[in-house]
Amino acid sequence: MNLIIVKIGGNAIHQLTAEFFEQLRDWRQAGKKVLLIHGGGPQISKLADQLDIPTKKQNGIRVTDDATLALSKMVLLGDSQPELLTRLSQAGLAAVGLNAADQKLLVGKFVDQQQYGFVGSISSVNELALSRLLADQIGVLAPLALTVSGDWLNVNADTAAADVARLLKANQLYLLTDVPGVLKNGHVISQLVPQDVTQLIEENVITAGMQPKLSAAVKAVHAGVQAVRITDQLTHPGTTLLQEAID
Ligand SMILES: Nc1ncnc2c1ncn2[C@@H]1O[C@H](COP(=O)(O)OP(=O)(O)O)[C@@H](O)[C@H]1O
Numbered sequence: 587m588n589l590i591i592v593k594i595g596g597n598a599i600h601q602l603t604a605e606f607f608e609q610l611r612d613w614r615q616a617g618k619k620v621l622l623i624h625g626g627g628p629q630i631s632k633l634a635d636q637l638d639i640p641t642k643k644q645n646g647i648r649v650t651d652d653a654t655l656a657l658s659k660m661v662l663l664g665d666s667q668p669e670l671l672t673r674l675s676q677a678g679l680a681a682v683g684l685n686a687a688d689q690k691l692l693v694g695k696f697v698d699q700q701q702y703g704f705v706g707s708i709s710s711v712n713e714l715a716l717s718r719l720l721a722d723q724i725g726v727l728a729p730l731a732l733t734v735s736g737d738w739l740n741v742n743a744d745t746a747a748a749d750v751a752r753l754l755k756a757n758q759l760y761l762l763t764d765v766p767g768v769l770k771n772g773h774v775i776s777q778l779v780p781q782d783v784t785q786l787i788e789e790n791v792i793t794a795g796m797q798p799k800l801s802a803a804v805k806a807v808h809a810g811v812q813a814v815r816i817t818d819q820l821t822h823p824g825t826t827l828l829q830e831a832i833d
Pocket residue numbers: 595596597598627744762763764765767768769770791792793794795796797799
């Protein structure tokens with residue numbers, strides 16, 4: 587699909603600039619379909635803390651029991667998504683809020699129920715419905731999925747964005763985060779290919795939240811997404827992950 591997917595982390599929702607909205611406007615005017623996949627992790631952790639529900643993460647993934655799942659749905663669909671939609675509306679951009687249950691948009695499967703509880707990855711997307719929805723508005727999609735038997739699953743937002751990009755063969759995937767790109771010795775690495783990622787993980791240059799982000803990104807380029815950009819601003823080049831190096 588002629589599609590650009592942008593993942594916006596929970597922190598990034600509060601740091602969107604005028605340039606961000608201008609870029610979205612330019613893409614829409616050029617006839618591109620745009621899908622935003624939002625996070626909300628810091629907000630989920632904050633509410634869990636206020637409710638005395640312990641936060642447990644393994645490999646950057648939230649271990650999600652019944653109470654945490656209920657809380658995650660409430661925060662993502664009741665706070666993070668409307669917040670982003672408000673910003674888009676204020677910028678004069680037509681947008682629609684979406685979740686897995688709308689026209690079975692996202693079907694998911696458990697990652698490892700024993701280890702993570704109600705955590706999933708995306709196994710299929712209702713491409714026809716999504717394509718129609720994105721014809722005349724920007725889509726704003728929450729990182730949740732429904733299994734075929736109707737269980738809700740919490741999905742890491744980087745994984746959700748990369749899964750959807752892979753399944754729809756999006757042209758480009760942007761992972762907006764709180765750093766200007768993948769850093770080595772304090773400098774942004776401008777271009778990476780999958781082998782570099784493996785090496786930088788072994789060398790402990792890529793750690794913490796950057797590791798699941800890049801693993802998801804590598805899967806997306808292997809599946810045919812032309813480029814994945816990791817940056818703090820749509821208008822900054824950041825780090826580009828490509829399947830093969832170009833000069
Ligand atoms: N090589 C690296 N370059 C940049 N950031 C890195 C690197 N290794 C680990 N990180 C960490 O990864 C973080 C980004 O991942 P994460 O916190 O999960 O972001 P988000 O919430 O936007 O998904 C950075 O803030 C940084 O602390």
